[in-house]
Amino acid sequence: MIYLRRLLPYLKRYRKMLIIGFVVITLSAVFTNLIPFVISKAIDRIKDHTEGTSLLNYALLTVGFAIISGVFLYLTRQMIIVVSREIENDLRNDFFAHILQQDQQYFHFHPTGDIMALATNDISAVRNFLGPGIMYTAETFINFSMAISLMFSFNAELTLIAIVPIPLISYVVYRIGKSINYKFEKVQEQFSDLTTKVQENLSGIKVVKAYVRESSETDGFKKMSAEYMKKNLELAKVQSFSYPIMFLLTGFSIIVVLYAGGNKIIDGELTIGELTAFIIYLGLLTWPIISLGWIINLTQRAEASMKRLCEVFDSKPGIESPLEAGENTNGKPGELRKIKGEIEFRNVNFRYHHNFPYVLKNVNVKIKAGETIGIIGHTGSGKTTFANLISRLFDIEDGELLIDGRNVKSYGLNELRTSIGAVPQETFLFSDTIENNIAYAENIFDKEKIISAAKISQIYKDVDNFPKRFDTMLGERGINLSGGQKQRTSIARAITAxxxxxxxxxxxxxxxxxxxxxxxxxxxxxxxxxTTILISHRISTLKNADRIIVLKEGTVAEEGTHEELVQKEGIYADIYLKQLLEDELKELE
Amino acid sequence: MAEEKKKNTVEHEDNEQEEVLGKAYDARLMKRLIRYLKPYTKWVIIAIILTIGVAMLSTIRPYLTKIAIDNYIVNKDSAGLTKIILILLATLIFQGLLQYTMTYLTQWIGQKTIYDLRMELFEHIQKLSMSFFDKNPVGRLVTRLTNDIEVLNEMFSSGIVMVFADVFIIGGILFFMFSLSWQLTLIALSVVFPLIYATVIFRRKVRTAFRDVRFYLAKMNSFLQEHISGILVVKIFSKEKRTLEDFKKINYDHTKANKKSVFYYSIFFPVVELIGAVSGALIIWYGGGEAIKGALTIGILISFIQYSEMFFRPIRDLSEKYNIMQTAMASSERIFKLLDRQAVIKDSEKPIPLNNCKGNIEFKNVSFAYIKQDYVLKDISFNIKQGEKVAFVGATGAGKSSIMNLLCRFYDAQAGEITVDGINIKDIKQSELRKNIGLVVQDIFLFSDSISNNISLNNNSIPESRIKEAALVIGIDHFISKLPLGYGQNVKERGVTLSQGERQLITFARALAYDPKILILDEATSSVDTHSEILIQNAIDKLMDGRTSIIIAHRLSTIQKCDKIIVMHKGEIRETGTHQQLLELGGIYSRLYQLQYKDSFV
Structure with a gap:
C-alpha cells in the first residue's frame, strides 16, 4: 500500500463527499439488515396464527425499509463512485501534465504505446480500487457487523456455527483470485506473443509468399494458437472451480444452520422465524464474503498500477527552465526578453546517449542575427541534431551554445521556443482544422495573419479549392493532405509563429x-x-543563402557561399553536379 | 476570438470512429457461427445435459428446505431432519461437481471452436493476393485475428451457455413454485413485469451512456496518442500549457459521460432491490394470510422467499448478456466478411506443370498499373535466356520493382503475357512458379526466430547441413558460429544486434538454400561497412552462379558481372546493352552511371 498511499491528497480533495458516502452507506446497510428481522417476526406471527391485519403492517414495513435503504444506496453510489471518477479525472490530468514536461530523451525510451497503457489501463485499475474497492469494503464491513449482531440477538451459538466457514470462504476466494490473476497474466503474455506473430507474418507476407512458406507459417501459428488455447484452458480450470466452490461453501453453511437451527427449534430454543432470518442473512452475506477476496485482488492490482504511475510522477525532466527565468515548464510566461537571433556553437560535441557515438564533433559556428544560413550534408551528418540543439530539445554536455551571447540554458523554455519557428523534418499536423493547424503557435487568433502565411507558403490556393476552405478538418497526422500540402501547411504554421x-x-x-x-x-x-536556418540535401533550397555550411559525419567540412563552394570542388560541388544530372534525367521524356 | 477558435474544433466530431453496434441476434450470422460447433456436437449435448442437471439440483434445494421445515422441524422429528440434511448435502456436492464439469466443458468447447475459427481465418489470409495487403493495413488484420476472435470466445464460453443455463433455472423454479402453490406463485412473481420493464429501460439508457463513454474514451485516447507522437511539435512551439488545457476538457467530457452511467446504475440497483422486497412483502402478506388459514405451510413460505430471490438474478444479468451478444455479432460480421474475401490471383483450373524449370523468361507487351489507368509499366517486352544475368537500372519509380512483382505473380498484368520456359505464368500453379524463383527484396525482412530458421524459413526439406552450407558459401558461417547460440541464435533477441550487412547476408543465404532456377535480387541501397561490402559482392557472385538472374542493381560491381543491362525510364525500356555499349551511347545510362554507380566502389 506504499504507492496507493499517494492517493491520499486526492481523496482529501473530496473529503466531504466521501464522509457523506460513508454515512449513507451505513444507513443503507442498517435498513437492509432490518428487513430479515421484520420477516422473522412476521413468520413467527404466522406460525402463532395471529390476525392477518398485522401481516399487512409487516409487509408494508418491509417495503418501507427497502425504499429507505434504496434511497441511501442511490446516494452511496452518487457519492463514492462519483468521487472515484473525479479522482480518475484528476489523476489523468496530473499524469498528462507530467508527461508533457518530459524531454525528448524520455520519449525516445518510452514508446507511445507504453505511455498510453499507463494513461488508460493503469489509471483504470486505480479507479477500480477507489470506486468499487472502497465502496464494497465499507459495505462488507458494515453488513457484517450489522448482520452478525442481529443474528447474535437471536441465538449466539447458531451465529457462531454460521460464521465459522466465512473466513474460509474469503481465504478460498483470495487464493483462487490470485491463481486466476497469475494464469490470466500467462494468457495475456501468450496473447501478445500471438499478436506479435500475426503482425510479423503480415509484415513479411511478401517473403512468405515468395518462398511459398504459407503452410509452415500456418503450422507455426497453429502451434502458438494451440499454446494459447492450452493457457486459456488452464485458466478455465481454475475459473470454473471458483463459482462452484463458493457456492458449495455458502450452501454448506446454510445447510449447517438449517440442521443446527432445526434441532434447536425442536428443542424449543429457536423460532422458525428466527431460523428464516438466519437463512436470509446468510444469503445477504454471501456477496460481501465473496467480494472480500475480490477486493484484495483489486487492491493488489491497483498497487502494482500505482507503482508504475509513480515512476512517471517521480521522473524529473532532464531539460527544465532555469529557476531565475521565472517560468515553469508548462510555459507560464515570465518577463519576455526580446531575442535578437544571434546563434553561436562553441566547441560543441554531442551524442544522444553515452553508449552512442558522437553526432556532432567539435562544431564551431557563428550565425549573425538576421543572417540566412544553409546547412547541407548526407543523411546522418548531424543536420537535424544541429537544429534540435538550438530549440534546446537536447542539452549539450560538452561545449557551449549561445543565443545573443547568453548560454541557451539560461533562457526560460517558453521564452526560447516562442522565439523560434521551426518546420521539423517529419511533418506533423494535428487532426484539427487547417486554420487551427496554421495558427497553432498563436495565442491570439488573427485571420489575416493566417491568410498571409498561407499565401507565402503557397498553400492558400489549395485551401481555397477545398469545399470547407480553412475549416477543412485534417485526419490524423493530416492524412487527407498530400505530402507537399502537409509540408506547406507546416511552413505556414512556422511563419505564423x-x-x-x-x-x-x-x-x-x-x-x-x-x-x-x-x-x-x-x-x-x-x-x-x-535569422533563418535552411537545412536541406537539395542545393536549390539553399543556394541563395548568405552562407552555406556543409556537414560531414558531425563536423563542419566546408563553409562559404554557393559560388565559393562550387569552385572548391569538394563535397558541395559533388552534390551540386549530381543534382544537375538528376534534374536532367527527370526532364527526359 | 481565441475561444471561438477552440469551439470550432469541438463541433467537428466525426462519428465514423464510433463503434456501430447492431442487433444482438442475427439469424444468418448465428447459423454460420453454430456451424463451427458441429465437430463438437457430442460435447455440446453433454454440456446441455449437465446444464439441465445443475438447474434441477439448484432449484430442488429450497423445496427440500420446505420438507425439512414442514415434515421434520415442525413435527419435531430429529432423525428425519438429519436424513433430509444429508440429502441436501448430497445435492449440494453433486451440483458442485456437475457445475464444475459443465463450466469447464463449455470453456473447452468455446476454446476449441475459437481455435478452429482463428486457424481458418489465418490460413485464409495467407492465401489472399498482394493487392489485398496493399489495401489493408496490418493493424486492421491483426485486430481481426486477435480481438475480434476474442470477443467471439466470450460469446461461446459464457454468453450462449449461460443463457441456456438461465432458461433452465427459471424453468426449474417455475416448476417447483407452481407445484407448491400456483396462486402464491402468480402473486410473488407479479413483480417480474416491473422488473423486466426496469431492466429494459435501464439497458437502453446505459447503452447510450456507454456509447458516449466509448466515444469520449476514443477521443481522449486519440488525443493522447496524437500529442504524444507529435510531442516534438508541442515542444518546439512551447504549447504544453494549452495542450494540457485541451486535454483537461476532453478528459472531463469522458468523466461526465462516466458519471452519467454511474447515475443509471445508482438508480437501477436500488430499484431491483426494492422490487425484490415487494415480492417478499407480497409473500408474507398473501402467503402469510393463507398460512394462517391453513392453506399453506410455513415451509412453503420460506421456500418461496428463496425461490423469488433465485428467480430475479438471471433477469438482472440480462443486460450484460445482451451486450456480449451484440459485440459478438458485430465481430463475427467483420470476420465473416474477411473470410468471404476471395483471392484476386487464382491458380488456373488446369495448371500446366513446370517440370525441370530451365529459367527462360519472356515479357511480351506487358502493361501494368497498381491503380487503374496509372500505368507503371508500358508495353514492356524483353527476353531472358536460361542462365543469363540481366541488370535492371533506372531512377526510382522507373518500374523496376514492378517487373519483379509481376514475374513472381504477386500481381497480374493488365495487358500482355509473361512466360517462363514458354508457359504463361497464369497457367502455372503459383506455388510451383515461386518455388523456382529465389526472391531477395530490398527491405530486408527477418523473422524473430533463430538464424537457421530464418535461412530455411522452417522448411523441413532443407536439412541443417544445407543451411550451414549456404551460410558457408555466402561467407557468414564464421560470423554465425561466433554467436553465443550459433545457428540457434534468435535474430531479434536483446544484446544481439546484427548489422545491416549481416542481415542482408542472411537473406542471401536464404535464397541460396532454396537453390532456385531463377534469382531475383533487389539490391539494398543502404551503405554497409567495407568488410560486409566485400562479403556481399562475393555472395552475389555465388548467388547468380548458374541461375537466370534478374538484378535490380545499385552497385557497379554487380552491373559489370551481368550479361545485359536493361535501362528503364518512366515505365518503359529505353536502352539495352552491355555496360560499355551503353556508356558509349551517352544516353540515360551514362547519366545514371555518373549519378549512382561511379562512386560505389569501396
Missing part, C-alpha cells in the same frame, strides 16, 4: 522546385531582419 529564428529542416522535400522557389521568394520579405 512570427519567430526571431526560423528553422526549416528539410521542409521542401515533398515540394516541387518551382513551388519551392515561390515560397523562398515570399519568405525573403518575412525574414528580413530575422
Amino acid at each position: 512570427d519567430p526571431e529564428i526560423l528553422i526549416l529542416d528539410d521542409a521542401f522535400s515533398a515540394v516541387d522546385t518551382y513551388t519551392e522557389e515561390e515560397i523562398l521568394k515570399g519568405l525573403k520579405d518575412v525574414m528580413r531582419g530575422r
Whole structure:
C-alpha cells in the first residue's frame, strides 16, 4: 500500500463527499439488515396464527425499509463512485501534465504505446480500487457487523456455527483470485506473443509468399494458437472451480444452520422465524464474503498500477527552465526578453546517449542575427541534431551554445521556443482544422495573419479549392493532405509563429522546385531582419543563402557561399553536379 | 476570438470512429457461427445435459428446505431432519461437481471452436493476393485475428451457455413454485413485469451512456496518442500549457459521460432491490394470510422467499448478456466478411506443370498499373535466356520493382503475357512458379526466430547441413558460429544486434538454400561497412552462379558481372546493352552511371 498511499491528497480533495458516502452507506446497510428481522417476526406471527391485519403492517414495513435503504444506496453510489471518477479525472490530468514536461530523451525510451497503457489501463485499475474497492469494503464491513449482531440477538451459538466457514470462504476466494490473476497474466503474455506473430507474418507476407512458406507459417501459428488455447484452458480450470466452490461453501453453511437451527427449534430454543432470518442473512452475506477476496485482488492490482504511475510522477525532466527565468515548464510566461537571433556553437560535441557515438564533433559556428544560413550534408551528418540543439530539445554536455551571447540554458523554455519557428523534418499536423493547424503557435487568433502565411507558403490556393476552405478538418497526422500540402501547411504554421529564428529542416522535400522557389521568394520579405536556418540535401533550397555550411559525419567540412563552394570542388560541388544530372534525367521524356 | 477558435474544433466530431453496434441476434450470422460447433456436437449435448442437471439440483434445494421445515422441524422429528440434511448435502456436492464439469466443458468447447475459427481465418489470409495487403493495413488484420476472435470466445464460453443455463433455472423454479402453490406463485412473481420493464429501460439508457463513454474514451485516447507522437511539435512551439488545457476538457467530457452511467446504475440497483422486497412483502402478506388459514405451510413460505430471490438474478444479468451478444455479432460480421474475401490471383483450373524449370523468361507487351489507368509499366517486352544475368537500372519509380512483382505473380498484368520456359505464368500453379524463383527484396525482412530458421524459413526439406552450407558459401558461417547460440541464435533477441550487412547476408543465404532456377535480387541501397561490402559482392557472385538472374542493381560491381543491362525510364525500356555499349551511347545510362554507380566502389 506504499504507492496507493499517494492517493491520499486526492481523496482529501473530496473529503466531504466521501464522509457523506460513508454515512449513507451505513444507513443503507442498517435498513437492509432490518428487513430479515421484520420477516422473522412476521413468520413467527404466522406460525402463532395471529390476525392477518398485522401481516399487512409487516409487509408494508418491509417495503418501507427497502425504499429507505434504496434511497441511501442511490446516494452511496452518487457519492463514492462519483468521487472515484473525479479522482480518475484528476489523476489523468496530473499524469498528462507530467508527461508533457518530459524531454525528448524520455520519449525516445518510452514508446507511445507504453505511455498510453499507463494513461488508460493503469489509471483504470486505480479507479477500480477507489470506486468499487472502497465502496464494497465499507459495505462488507458494515453488513457484517450489522448482520452478525442481529443474528447474535437471536441465538449466539447458531451465529457462531454460521460464521465459522466465512473466513474460509474469503481465504478460498483470495487464493483462487490470485491463481486466476497469475494464469490470466500467462494468457495475456501468450496473447501478445500471438499478436506479435500475426503482425510479423503480415509484415513479411511478401517473403512468405515468395518462398511459398504459407503452410509452415500456418503450422507455426497453429502451434502458438494451440499454446494459447492450452493457457486459456488452464485458466478455465481454475475459473470454473471458483463459482462452484463458493457456492458449495455458502450452501454448506446454510445447510449447517438449517440442521443446527432445526434441532434447536425442536428443542424449543429457536423460532422458525428466527431460523428464516438466519437463512436470509446468510444469503445477504454471501456477496460481501465473496467480494472480500475480490477486493484484495483489486487492491493488489491497483498497487502494482500505482507503482508504475509513480515512476512517471517521480521522473524529473532532464531539460527544465532555469529557476531565475521565472517560468515553469508548462510555459507560464515570465518577463519576455526580446531575442535578437544571434546563434553561436562553441566547441560543441554531442551524442544522444553515452553508449552512442558522437553526432556532432567539435562544431564551431557563428550565425549573425538576421543572417540566412544553409546547412547541407548526407543523411546522418548531424543536420537535424544541429537544429534540435538550438530549440534546446537536447542539452549539450560538452561545449557551449549561445543565443545573443547568453548560454541557451539560461533562457526560460517558453521564452526560447516562442522565439523560434521551426518546420521539423517529419511533418506533423494535428487532426484539427487547417486554420487551427496554421495558427497553432498563436495565442491570439488573427485571420489575416493566417491568410498571409498561407499565401507565402503557397498553400492558400489549395485551401481555397477545398469545399470547407480553412475549416477543412485534417485526419490524423493530416492524412487527407498530400505530402507537399502537409509540408506547406507546416511552413505556414512556422511563419505564423512570427519567430526571431526560423528553422526549416528539410521542409521542401515533398515540394516541387518551382513551388519551392515561390515560397523562398515570399519568405525573403518575412525574414528580413530575422535569422533563418535552411537545412536541406537539395542545393536549390539553399543556394541563395548568405552562407552555406556543409556537414560531414558531425563536423563542419566546408563553409562559404554557393559560388565559393562550387569552385572548391569538394563535397558541395559533388552534390551540386549530381543534382544537375538528376534534374536532367527527370526532364527526359 | 481565441475561444471561438477552440469551439470550432469541438463541433467537428466525426462519428465514423464510433463503434456501430447492431442487433444482438442475427439469424444468418448465428447459423454460420453454430456451424463451427458441429465437430463438437457430442460435447455440446453433454454440456446441455449437465446444464439441465445443475438447474434441477439448484432449484430442488429450497423445496427440500420446505420438507425439512414442514415434515421434520415442525413435527419435531430429529432423525428425519438429519436424513433430509444429508440429502441436501448430497445435492449440494453433486451440483458442485456437475457445475464444475459443465463450466469447464463449455470453456473447452468455446476454446476449441475459437481455435478452429482463428486457424481458418489465418490460413485464409495467407492465401489472399498482394493487392489485398496493399489495401489493408496490418493493424486492421491483426485486430481481426486477435480481438475480434476474442470477443467471439466470450460469446461461446459464457454468453450462449449461460443463457441456456438461465432458461433452465427459471424453468426449474417455475416448476417447483407452481407445484407448491400456483396462486402464491402468480402473486410473488407479479413483480417480474416491473422488473423486466426496469431492466429494459435501464439497458437502453446505459447503452447510450456507454456509447458516449466509448466515444469520449476514443477521443481522449486519440488525443493522447496524437500529442504524444507529435510531442516534438508541442515542444518546439512551447504549447504544453494549452495542450494540457485541451486535454483537461476532453478528459472531463469522458468523466461526465462516466458519471452519467454511474447515475443509471445508482438508480437501477436500488430499484431491483426494492422490487425484490415487494415480492417478499407480497409473500408474507398473501402467503402469510393463507398460512394462517391453513392453506399453506410455513415451509412453503420460506421456500418461496428463496425461490423469488433465485428467480430475479438471471433477469438482472440480462443486460450484460445482451451486450456480449451484440459485440459478438458485430465481430463475427467483420470476420465473416474477411473470410468471404476471395483471392484476386487464382491458380488456373488446369495448371500446366513446370517440370525441370530451365529459367527462360519472356515479357511480351506487358502493361501494368497498381491503380487503374496509372500505368507503371508500358508495353514492356524483353527476353531472358536460361542462365543469363540481366541488370535492371533506372531512377526510382522507373518500374523496376514492378517487373519483379509481376514475374513472381504477386500481381497480374493488365495487358500482355509473361512466360517462363514458354508457359504463361497464369497457367502455372503459383506455388510451383515461386518455388523456382529465389526472391531477395530490398527491405530486408527477418523473422524473430533463430538464424537457421530464418535461412530455411522452417522448411523441413532443407536439412541443417544445407543451411550451414549456404551460410558457408555466402561467407557468414564464421560470423554465425561466433554467436553465443550459433545457428540457434534468435535474430531479434536483446544484446544481439546484427548489422545491416549481416542481415542482408542472411537473406542471401536464404535464397541460396532454396537453390532456385531463377534469382531475383533487389539490391539494398543502404551503405554497409567495407568488410560486409566485400562479403556481399562475393555472395552475389555465388548467388547468380548458374541461375537466370534478374538484378535490380545499385552497385557497379554487380552491373559489370551481368550479361545485359536493361535501362528503364518512366515505365518503359529505353536502352539495352552491355555496360560499355551503353556508356558509349551517352544516353540515360551514362547519366545514371555518373549519378549512382561511379562512386560505389569501396
